[in-house]
Amino acid sequence: MVDTAQRSNSKKPARTPGRTSAKTTKTPAPTAVTPPVVPGVDTGPVMIAGQSGAPTVNIESLHRQLLGTWADVRLRARELTAQPALQRIEGQSMAEHRERVLGQLHILAENGHVHRAFPKDLGGEDDHGGNIAGFEELVTADPSLQIKAGVQWGLFGAAVLHLGTKKHHDAYLPGIMTMQVPGVFAMTETGHGSDVAAIGTTATYDPATQEFVIDTPFRAAWKDYLGNAAKDGIAAVLFAQLITAGVNHGVHAFWLPLRDESGAFLPGIGGEDDGLKGGLNGIDNGRLHFDGVRIPRENLLNRYGDVSEDGTYSSPISSPGRRFFTMLGTLVQGRVSLDGAATQASAMALTIAITYGSQRRQFNAGSDTDEEVILDYQRHQRRLLPRLATTYAHTFAHDEFLVKFDQVFSGQADTDADRQDLETLAAALKPLSTWHALDTLQEAREACGGAGFLAENRLVGLRADLDVFATFEGDNNVLLQLVAKRLLTDYSRKFASAGPGVLARYVVQQAAGRAYHGTGLRTLGQSVADFGSTARSVGHLRDTAVQRELLTDRVETMIAEIAGKLRSAGKLPAKDAAALFNANQNQLIEAARSHGELLQWEAFTRAVETTEDAGTKQVLTWLRDLFGLGLVEKHLAWYLVHGRMSAQRAQSVTAYIDRIIARLRPHAVDLVDAFGYSQDHLRSAIASGAEQERQNEARDYYATQRASGTAPRAEKAPARK
């Protein structure tokens, strides 16, 4: 077994993980190990960190690379989240937790940390990317703090900013920014979450008084799950069907005062507390309903639609559909930030589990005296290292995503196509990273055994809080379906002018034509069309172009196949067309997921290409291979069924993954150290070095006993499981 285990990771300052990590290494550089030859698989010699010729990771430079484009903002945010005043206290009651988080929002407001996206003339910085980067980092302090801040400034405030006009900005943004006006983003209803266009709340214009009248027509139209609604919100941005002169112009947003100075609901407004949730209990989610509530005409946030005094509706966007999606599109930042925050939670989980796994010992399989470090077990590596590779992929993809977001919101690249690409990107990445976070937090929790179940080690609390990330700001399955529809649209546009014969040929000759493109993140390089050859070696799989081809080919072929099946839909009655679409829904969503994975692989590959330090680059290349080939392994049946891979090469995928994992094992602790979290962020007892101290004490005890000759003799050679 390779013993790189005795590194204590306690008290790493966030900004110098490399140096600190090196200083606290207790054991000498690990020694060379050649694993026994496994019949049938040429695993080759394993290169061990510190061994002559083996690569080493430059933790400090990798740390900067992982921090990404807004590294400085993130480092300042981490100083903030290292402050106990902003951190979660485990075990508080819901009421105490809510009170604490409300107070923390005032700290953030005073600090200005949350004002970066607001206009300069109101004290902001017009810095959209930096704002999200700083916001995401709050997850290390308390996800409730992060999400409640997101409700106040990212949803409520951003809706005023993006859907309102100057009069609304001047009137409302200052109070929002300072937290003088805590507010509610009142969009979702009990009956409608994913299908926002179908919400039931109405805002009917009354020209006699020049007011909108807000009504909740039935129970399913109660606003629901709204942060700040149960207790703190004194105003809301309310989404309702705008009706004027007998015409429903669809969903629009309105400024609506909710509570008076005593905290009581204003006349016509009622509500309920959503009560205890699976997590995020520092946020007061609740329900609202309205009965003839009148608000002035000017309260309509009128950037994309307005009503004149006489009730005439006007809009700069003539298509109601396009108008609706434009309005919703301004709120994409929620998905952007969840992608980043979820990825940070995955990184924290792996830092905790890999640190612990590199210190914890159990069972003495190959020795009479020394127990094995659990991260040296193949299964343990298989559980954690592929998830580490995925977390790296998500980190790099997120930074590119954030750059794209910043370009659109800064106006630097703000065409309709850019906005659509951004939304598709959000819809592809947010599901993958939020599911990955839940999966990783759970695997990390189990990998830490009973200790992982204790609140003091953070994993269970983070998982509980992040659970809802999978369904809020867009249900993950619904989002992936949106991605799939976009892929189908792009695909059909490509063949719009061609006859069905062209399409058929395309479907048959998948490996050739490579003209179809997904969202902007991806640019296709090389084409390799020689799959199925049994003569290819394991080494071939390391080829970047081969991995790209395998991943790209699958997405394109899946979309082409589904498009072929849906070709007749246009000629069918609506009901039958819907049924035909539905019969392919599962495959569509799987195709969208593979598309997102490809985007992440591309981002990871670009990150590897820009890495300068040679040792770091080598290790990152292995990690990228692990991610890419892990995807291939997951979908291996598809490659076999579609003749893209021979049985022989398919077997070599798993063999090569085993080999990369063994190579990466000595670098595992460096790779999580490079995330740069200090114990102030992790606050996990088992990742504090305490386990290493316990192991050292126990081993010293037995060593001393053996040396002194006072150890009791075993009845026989001891039997162990």
Next chain:
Amino acid sequence: MVDTAQRSNSKKPARTPGRTSAKTTKTPAPTAVTPPVVPGVDTGPVMIAGQSGAPTVNIESLHRQLLGTWADVRLRARELTAQPALQRIEGQSMAEHRERVLGQLHILAENGHVHRAFPKDLGGEDDHGGNIAGFEELVTADPSLQIKAGVQWGLFGAAVLHLGTKKHHDAYLPGIMTMQVPGVFAMTETGHGSDVAAIGTTATYDPATQEFVIDTPFRAAWKDYLGNAAKDGIAAVLFAQLITAGVNHGVHAFWLPLRDESGAFLPGIGGEDDGLKGGLNGIDNGRLHFDGVRIPRENLLNRYGDVSEDGTYSSPISSPGRRFFTMLGTLVQGRVSLDGAATQASAMALTIAITYGSQRRQFNAGSDTDEEVILDYQRHQRRLLPRLATTYAHTFAHDEFLVKFDQVFSGQADTDADRQDLETLAAALKPLSTWHALDTLQEAREACGGAGFLAENRLVGLRADLDVFATFEGDNNVLLQLVAKRLLTDYSRKFASAGPGVLARYVVQQAAGRAYHGTGLRTLGQSVADFGSTARSVGHLRDTAVQRELLTDRVETMIAEIAGKLRSAGKLPAKDAAALFNANQNQLIEAARSHGELLQWEAFTRAVETTEDAGTKQVLTWLRDLFGLGLVEKHLAWYLVHGRMSAQRAQSVTAYIDRIIARLRPHAVDLVDAFGYSQDHLRSAIASGAEQERQNEARDYYATQRASGTAPRAEKAPARK
């Protein structure tokens, strides 16, 4: 879309789900629907429940079948768990919850529900299977209640019963049964969970005073994660290395008083509260440590090992290894009961999510007015119905497992081989069912959207509580490794007398020899050796013998392959042999998992065979096919790589699964109703019929508006996502 959605499942009495369910059906029998033809796949006509010629499920008889061998015990237990006094109150503080659960244990003690396994002469019933059946049902009331009861009677009490002798039974069991003596099962230490044989706590015999002296030599040897240790336990069964006359005889159990009447620790004993956990916070888990604590010689629970007054050790089992495993083996019931409780939690989760999914509507894909019932979406079906099939498989497998347990513990079939089979069965099934429960609870939570995240709908609380099931009573990965070792042993025994040539031929000719057997649950029927034929139709996959062959072949081939790779291990130094084993660990664990899945498939198949009602039998056969072919689909790459299936047949697996799912959709609500939980057990607002009421109200509102002509006109044809 098939509309069977409007069934309200509110207030079904547990004992008559069939009748009640029929009574509350609001819509007429669903109508026939022929789905559009999907190019390339012959989906065939879908038979709809209620349609002439389509099967119907007899819910009442299926309910009895699912309740299994101890149906009456379970029904009595469900009357008990329907009582609010035994139920969880969501949102209680840890202190309040602990206090409540402690009180509930006194209710159980008075009721006698938890005494079935104890000897008749002490007021028990010597009924081991019934005891576990009744115990498992407690999970519907509160998992904390269940597990704390398990600590008191299933671990603490059972250790006295099985490891002690008559003097201990007479002295301690009455107090344990009545809860006069709440106790701790003090086995696990901070440093040793899975490897119990290596615990550090010592019990050194002092012949001068005829006492054992209990010591904790270092911090890692603190007892940890122990239920009842933080607050309530006044005695413990302590596991420690028994040392007498300079010899360590390995782990033995001792009766140890912990606290005095005031609740203070006795001299030499200290401890800590484990504090807040990810769930099960009604249990006071804690740590204990000992410094020279003296207990009389008679406190050794001496069934399997004793120390005479002069310090001479004796045991009826001469091998220390066998003695250790015999002692631990008496405690297998923890794993048995977790398998059952986890399966019940899966059943509850699916009852909630499928009930809600059959009432909830979102998006009007194929209609201008009616939104789709979400369970009619293919993706939603794909998320829930395969998990329903798995839950059925686990339910049937668990009942067979419980019968085996009862046979062993009643002495009816209690050979060494029986006990080993039972333990292998426990190690195979407990991991699968506990992981499945977590997966199912999470998918159900997400399938219910934001509503699923509210505590009032139960899913998040159950998931939080069951999280630790994956690592306690044996870490799932460690248990599966035990199964794999057993499979390897069985395999090598088979070839012990044969030369290596025989072994090699066996590995090559996988499809022929079928002599190897796993645990007792499985008996092999028919042999089919014609894989790879491209001429086979989809229908072939429905053949029970084909499914059995596919699943069996995979387990046997995997084990044979690994055995081949490990053949040289015997000749290697221990360290290298361990490394070779480790290089195959992941595959070994995967083989063990497949073995467990095969056992579950066999149990499901036997259950189908004994089903008498023809319609129920047909639907159960589809459900079994879904389970079996779902396993084949999951491992499809393996079948392709190993030449067991052609690419063409591999594709038909997924096509056939899609077809079965569409067939099962109309029966989904019946299949969860057959679990027989009433709202008193589910206590989930969204499964109470409230969603159906909301949907009806909203649809009535719009229908009335349309009919009256007062509906606002849409600006254009409304655009929906």
